[in-house]
Amino acid sequence: MYRGTKAWAFIAAAAVLFAFATPPATGAAGQATILNVSFDPTRELYNDYNTAFAKYWKAKSGQDVTVQQSNGGSGKQARAVIDGLQADVVTLALAYDIDAIAQLGKLLPDNWQKRLPDNSSPYTSTIVFLVRKGNPKRIRDWGDLVKPGVSVIMPNPKTSGGARWNFLAAWAYALKRPGGNDAKARDFVTRLYKNVPVLDSGARGSTTTFVERGLGDVLVGWESDALLATRTLGNQKFQIVVPSISILAEPPVAVVDKVVDAKGTRAVAQAYVQYLYSPQGQTIIVRHFFRPRMPSVAKRFAPMFPKVNVVTVDAVFGGWQNAQKTYFADGGVFDQIYQPSQ
Amino acid sequence: MADVLTWNAPRAAEHRTVASRAITEPRTVQWCLTAIVIAFLAVFLFLPLAIVFSTALRTGVVAFAKAFTDADTLASIRLTLIAAGIAVPLNVLFGVAAAWAIGKFEFLGKSLLITLIDLPFSVSPVVAGLIFVLLFGAQGLLGPWLVAHGIRIIFAIPGIVLVTTFVTFPFVARELLPTMQAQGNDEEEAALTLGASGWKTFARVTLPNIKWALLYGVILCNARAMGEFGAVSVVSGHIRGLTDTMPLQIEFLYNDYQYVAAFAVASLLALLALVTLVVKSFVEWRTAHGN
Amino acid sequence: MAFALRRPSIVPGFGLTLGLTICYLSLIVLIPLSATLWKASTLGAVPFWHLVTSARAIASYEVTFGCSLAAAATNIVFGLLTAWVLVRYSFPLKRLLDSLVDLPFALPTAVAGISLTSIYASNGWLGRPLLALGVHVDYTRLGIVVALTFVGLPFVVRTVQPVLEDLDAELEEAAASLGAGRLQTVARVVLPTIFPAALTGFALAFARAVGEYGSVIFIAGNMPMHTEITPLLIVTKLEEYDYGGATAIAVAMLVVSFAMLLAINVLQHWSNNRGGSDEREAAAHG
Numbered sequence: 001m002y003r004g005t006k007a008w009a010f011i012a013a014a015a016v017l018f019a020f021a022t023p024p025a026t027g028a029a030g031q032a033t034i035l036n037v038s039f040d041p042t043r044e045l046y047n048d049y050n051t052a053f054a055k056y057w058k059a060k061s062g063q064d065v066t067v068q069q070s071n072g073g074s075g076k077q078a079r080a081v082i083d084g085l086q087a088d089v090v091t092l093a094l095a096y097d098i099d100a101i102a103q104l105g106k107l108l109p110d111n112w113q114k115r116l117p118d119n120s121s122p123y124t125s126t127i128v129f130l131v132r133k134g135n136p137k138r139i140r141d142w143g144d145l146v147k148p149g150v151s152v153i154m155p156n157p158k159t160s161g162g163a164r165w166n167f168l169a170a171w172a173y174a175l176k177r178p179g180g181n182d183a184k185a186r187d188f189v190t191r192l193y194k195n196v197p198v199l200d201s202g203a204r205g206s207t208t209t210f211v212e213r214g215l216g217d218v219l220v221g222w223e224s225d226a227l228l229a230t231r232t233l234g235n236q237k238f239q240i241v242v243p244s245i246s247i248l249a250e251p252p253v254a255v256v257d258k259v260v261d262a263k264g265t266r267a268v269a270q271a272y273v274q275y276l277y278s279p280q281g282q283t284i285i286v287r288h289f290f291r292p293r294m295p296s297v298a299k300r301f302a303p304m305f306p307k308v309n310v311v312t313v314d315a316v317f318g319g320w321q322n323a324q325k326t327y328f329a330d331g332g333v334f335d336q337i338y339q340p341s342q
Numbered sequence: 343m344a345d346v347l348t349w350n351a352p353r354a355a356e357h358r359t360v361a362s363r364a365i366t367e368p369r370t371v372q373w374c375l376t377a378i379v380i381a382f383l384a385v386f387l388f389l390p391l392a393i394v395f396s397t398a399l400r401t402g403v404v405a406f407a408k409a410f411t412d413a414d415t416l417a418s419i420r421l422t423l424i425a426a427g428i429a430v431p432l433n434v435l436f437g438v439a440a441a442w443a444i445g446k447f448e449f450l451g452k453s454l455l456i457t458l459i460d461l462p463f464s465v466s467p468v469v470a471g472l473i474f475v476l477l478f479g480a481q482g483l484l485g486p487w488l489v490a491h492g493i494r495i496i497f498a499i500p501g502i503v504l505v506t507t508f509v510t511f512p513f514v515a516r517e518l519l520p521t522m523q524a525q526g527n528d529e530e531e532a533a534l535t536l537g538a539s540g541w542k543t544f545a546r547v548t549l550p551n552i553k554w555a556l557l558y559g560v561i562l563c564n565a566r567a568m569g570e571f572g573a574v575s576v577v578s579g580h581i582r583g584l585t586d587t588m589p590l591q592i593e594f595l596y597n598d599y600q601y602v603a604a605f606a607v608a609s610l611l612a613l614l615a616l617v618t619l620v621v622k623s624f625v626e627w628r629t630a631h632g633n
Numbered sequence: 634m635a636f637a638l639r640r641p642s643i644v645p646g647f648g649l650t651l652g653l654t655i656c657y658l659s660l661i662v663l664i665p666l667s668a669t670l671w672k673a674s675t676l677g678a679v680p681f682w683h684l685v686t687s688a689r690a691i692a693s694y695e696v697t698f699g700c701s702l703a704a705a706a707t708n709i710v711f712g713l714l715t716a717w718v719l720v721r722y723s724f725p726l727k728r729l730l731d732s733l734v735d736l737p738f739a740l741p742t743a744v745a746g747i748s749l750t751s752i753y754a755s756n757g758w759l760g761r762p763l764l765a766l767g768v769h770v771d772y773t774r775l776g777i778v779v780a781l782t783f784v785g786l787p788f789v790v791r792t793v794q795p796v797l798e799d800l801d802a803e804l805e806e807a808a809a810s811l812g813a814g815r816l817q818t819v820a821r822v823v824l825p826t827i828f829p830a831a832l833t834g835f836a837l838a839f840a841r842a843v844g845e846y847g848s849v850i851f852i853a854g855n856m857p858m859h860t861e862i863t864p865l866l867i868v869t870k871l872e873e874y875d876y877g878g879a880t881a882i883a884v885a886m887l888v889v890s891f892a893m894l895l896a897i898n899v900l901q902h903w904s905n906n907r908g909g910s911d912e913r914e915a916a917a918h919g
Contacts, residue, residue: 035581070581079874083480084489085497085579158873198856201872212599213772262492330875339688367815372722379718380730382711386783387733389758390740390748397751436657443650449639455654457894461662464890466844467742468864469669469883472871476880477668508661530644540645562738569741572846572864576871589743589847596747596851608744615739623732 032268033066034260037087039074039161039251040202041225045288046071046091052284053275057268065268073202074161075328081105081256088260088269091253093161093203094313095119096320098254107258121250122276123290126308127162127169129241130210130219130226137217141244142173145218146191153216154196155206157327157334161251162203164328166220169247171327172316176245190337211238222249223305227289240306248310394612398605409606414582418591418607421499425574425587426567429507433563437514438556442544445522446530456519462511471576474505497579502587505573510563517559521552554625565618569611666887673884676877684881693863693882700774700862701842704781709835712789713827719790720797734787742784742847749780750851772854777862780848785838792834792904796827829904836900840893844886 038046050067057065070077070085074093081087082105092098095113098120102108113120131139137150145152155163170192174185200206203221210219211229218241219226226240253273260266275281282292286301317323327333366372399406409415440459444452462470476482478495488495495501529551533543549556571589578585586594588607595604639647673681684690719731737745753760753770763770770776800823808818846864854860861869863886870879 035584068581068583070579072580073872076872076874080497080579083497084494085581086494156873158875198854201869208597366721375714376718376722376724379711379715380724383715383730383733385759386786387736389752390745390783391736393748393751393758394744432657436654439650439657440654442646443654446644447639447642447647447651449647449651455658457898458658458662460894461666464840464844464894466846466864466886466890468846468867469844469886469890472867472879472883473665473669475871476672476876477665481876483668483671504661508665511661527642527644534643534645544646565739565741569744571741571743571746575846576868589741592743592747593851601751604747608741608747611741611744615736615741615744618739619732619735622735623728 030062031064031066032265033068034088034263034265034269034272035068035070035086036089036091036272037070037077037081037085038091039077039093040071040155040204041162041207041222041228042091042288043069043071043204044228045224045285045290048288049276049281049284052280053272056275056280057271060271061267063268067272071202071204073155073159073163073205075157075164076159076201081107086259086263087256088263088265089253089255089272091251091273093249093251094164094320095250095252096324097161098252099321101254101256107256108254109257112254113252115255116253116273117277118293119250120252120254122253122273122281122293123251123285124293125249125251125290126223126246126310127165127220127243127249128223128226128246128306128308129243130207130221130229130238131217131241133237133239135239135241139218139241142170142188142192145170145220146188146195150195150218151197151216152192152195153206153210153219154193154199154221155203156199156201159201160203160206162206162222162249163199164323165222165247165249167327167334168313168317168323169243169245170220172247172311173243173245175316176311186333186337189333193338223291223308224289227304231289242306242308244309246308246310247316248312391612391616394605394608397601398609400605401602405602406606406609409603412603414586415591415595415603415607417583418586418588419610421502421584421586422568422588424499425503425506426564428503429510429567430560430564432507433510434514434556434560436511437516437518437559437563440515441518441522441552442548445519446527459512459515462508467509467570467572468576470508471505471573474501474508474577478504496577497581497585499585501577502574502585505577506567506570509570509573510567513563513566514556514559517555517562518552521555522548525551554629558622558625561618561621565614568614669880669883669887672876672880676881680877681881681884684878685885689857689861690863690866690882690885692858693861693866696774696777696860697843697863700777700781701839701845703778704785704842705835705839707778707782708785708789708838709831712786712834712838713793713831715790716793716797716827720794734790737784737786742845743851745783745848746780746851749776749783749848753779753852771852772856772860774860776852776854777849777860780852781842781845784845784848785842788838788841789831789834792830792837793827796830796904797823800826829900833897833900833904836893836897840890840897843893844890 036046036050046067046069050069054065054067057063070087072080074097077085077090078092078097078100081090081101090098090101098108098112099110102110102112116122129139129145131137138144139150144150154166157163157167167189170189171185174180174188175182177184197215198209200209203225206219206221207225207229209215211233219229223240226238229238230240253276255266255269255273257266260269276285277293279294279297282294282297286292286297286304289304291305292298292301313320313323317326325332367375398409410419440455444455465473475496477484478488478501479485480489480496482496495504529547530543533547534540538546568587569589570587571593574587575590575593578587578590580586580590580594582591582594588611592604592607592611595601595607676684715734719727719734750757750771752758753763753776755761755764755771757771760770768775770779804822804826805818808822809815813821844864846862846868849862850865853862853865855865857866863882867879867882867886870876870882
């Protein structure tokens with residue numbers, strides 16, 4: 001008799017727990033909630049974009065949509081989605097991370113990249129240097145980063161997408177030097193990471209370390225973050241240095257099929273990613289210092305972006321599958337060369 | 343391990359009389375020591391409290407209030423209340439049961455049981471979070487089964503509740519145990535021989551005797567449940583508006599340089615801490631003068 | 634006397650309460666813990682050892698245990714002083730300060746973390762004057778020690794206070810009447826009596842400091858090999874999805890935690906017995 005009472009208390013508590021575990025259905029047609037799992041430097045971009053999209057969707061379909069936003073290192077976010085983070089939409093830093101969600105998590109088809117224009121990449125960016133005003137350490141190109149006494153801030157390639165773009169850009173620089181080959185490139189990148197005091201888990205974390213905490217002589221990272229730092233903090237404190245060679249970064253977006261089908265949010269999620277390609281979407285994108293795809297918008301805002309000489313992952317490294325496996329997988333080149341600086 | 347949290351025997355008013363000169367220090371020494379201690383406590387205890395409220399109100403009351411209109415902050419407060427609201431009652435239930443079993447009976451393995459109950463105290467919060475990720479995460483021991491059945495624990499609210507329950511697990515039990523042991527079985531046995539049932543004995547005899555210890559255990563448990571950071575940080579997924587508790591929201595706001603908002607939310611938790619301290623004082627005072 | 638698993642009693646509810654206790658304990662504590670040990674065992678002994686002894690892990694142990702030791706040492710000194718002053722002297726606001734000592738128990742670690750960082754930042758209330766003196770607190774090991782001192786502050790005070798209160802004035806009077814100076818009395822009569830309690834407090838403060846995360850990560854700087862504490866290393870490995878590495882280090886920390894738990898239980902036993910025997914002696918000399 002008494003045992004029964006206690007047992008019921010337990011069952012009730014367990015039921016409450018599991019009630020929270022089951023996914024909320026979209027229920028009435030009037031309301032929908034979707035989660036956008038994104039890479040690190042896009043906080044401001046998606047803040048604005050989500051507001052604009054909600055307005056657009058309400059006008060178009062009459063439905064109220066709440067977009068929840070999660071930002072973090074691209075690799076880390078991908079693993080979180082594979083581990084069960086219920087993302088309706090993923091907007092990550094590089095195609096490989098979404099490939100991993102497709103292949104390891106089986107949450108969307110392997111040909112996801114073909115479903116949207118421009119290889120599912122509504123915006124591009126590149127890697128530049130951010131230095132302190134006046135450039136006291138005279139940093140002009142990749143070669144200056146390996147000099148003794150230069151402190152370089154970059155994020156962790158194991159978790160951050162931007163960090164992997166950084167790594168490959170540095171490697172490409174060393175390859176393209178006269179007499180450059182893989183061995184020399186490996187040596188160069190090893191020396192580069194010796195000058196890195198701390199690896200943040202995401203690109204924005206590194207920007208914060210450099211800008212707010214005042215650590216380091218140079219920040220290597222997203223052009224968008226560099227422009228953000230110089231534009232919003234004023235040109236008084238920082239300046240951008242464009243290296244002789246950089247890499248074309250194409251951050252892709254995708255709808256996560258398994259999640260949206262379970263939640264019933266496919267229509268709104270698809271509209272969400274497609275709106276990124278619209279004139280309004282592209283204008284918001286460019287306002288946050290990402291390079292738009294739409295020619296008219298790109299032309300209008302061209303003066304905002306520096307001229308950068310870029311190579312692509314496909315041309316130099318044979319694509320992301322190859323690059324990830326060679327350099328960033330467990331036991332890959334990065335694991336072999338990285339020793340936290342003493 | 344948690345003996346410091348045990349029910350302090352009511353500290354009667356100084357039972358040291360103003361003693362002879364031989365066994366007190368010279369005035370100047372007393373003065374110096376007191377000054378040192380006050381300075382130490384001021385720097386380490388008072389300053390942190392002061393800066394919480396000072397920064398929260400730095401740009402005025404309006405900005406302070408505005409911090410609580412943010413949807414994500416409100417969601418984090420709600421989640422914190424939910425997590426504590428489930429963890430604390432469960433731990434009270436367990437705490438009372440454990441204190442009864444250990445305090446009123448002699449059996450083999452009692453010390454082992456007490457040590458096991460103490461385990462969560464000695465485990466780092468981060469390790470506590472990791473433990474649950476290894477069990478319930480999609481790559482964990484139960485992962486495949488959970489995924490197959492659409493049950494989400496890690497990166498969702500149940501994970502946060504579970505982890506909060508784990509870290510606050512021993513509080514109530516360890517508060518009640520010394521009290522129950524000190525009180526012994528006499529009153530209960532008397533009631534039972536007079537014909538009262540087990541439940542009635544518990545309600546009418548035991549409960550009133552332990553009520554202050556229970557109250558203190560509950561608020562300590564609650565303060566820790568609402569304030570838990572490391573363990574929740576590991577299992578939460580940091581989805582703003584969904585799986586951020588108040589401490590995580592504070593971290594987010596602080597790292598985002600929204601200092602006033604961060605300290606505004608922190609001030610709520612600091613107030614809770616002060617309430618906890620006040621209740622503890624009250625309970626000690628009641629025990630010293632009431633019984 | 635016949636051997637019995639439990640002493641019989643007329644008090645009911647043993648089966649129910651013990652059953653509930655063990656059930657709950659298993660669900661919430663034991664089963665999750667065993668999952669961790671299982672995971673660690675799948676790593677293999679040699680890889681496990683390499684993970685636990687990597688250069689970065691060892692640097693983090695140095696930081697964690699070194700700073701925790703320094704903080705616990707600070708707390709034993711100031712904790713003894715505080716307990717002494719609170720028990721033996723009176724001054725205005727004493728009751729307030731006494732209650733405030735428990736603040737580190739009640740205040741969430743994240744709140745403590747951001748408060749301490751703000752105070753010791755280079756433009757902070759204490760940070761600025763300290764910087765003028767050339768002392769860096771934020772983003773250094775000193776900052777870690779400060780944060781850990783905060784979290785461990787109540788332990789020594791609260792373990793020593795009851796012992797000090799129960800200390801019989803007669804012992805000190807006896808020593809004084811035998812010609813001992815005040816300092817001698819304190820050093821040879823009082824301190825040895827409260828020593829076990831103080832040591833217990835030290836161990837508690839140390840154990841707590843070793844596992845601390847929230848109060849430290851804001852002020853620490855978190856630079857690998859320099860100011861990275863072990864719990865942070867575990868979190869970083871988790872973020873990299875290096876479950877094996879995280880588990881290995883976590884198990885190493887668990888082993889240390891259990892060892893400390895054991896040590897503290899022994900110390901508390903010693904402390905209790907010590908107190909008991911003193912009372913018996915005092916009664917005998919009555």
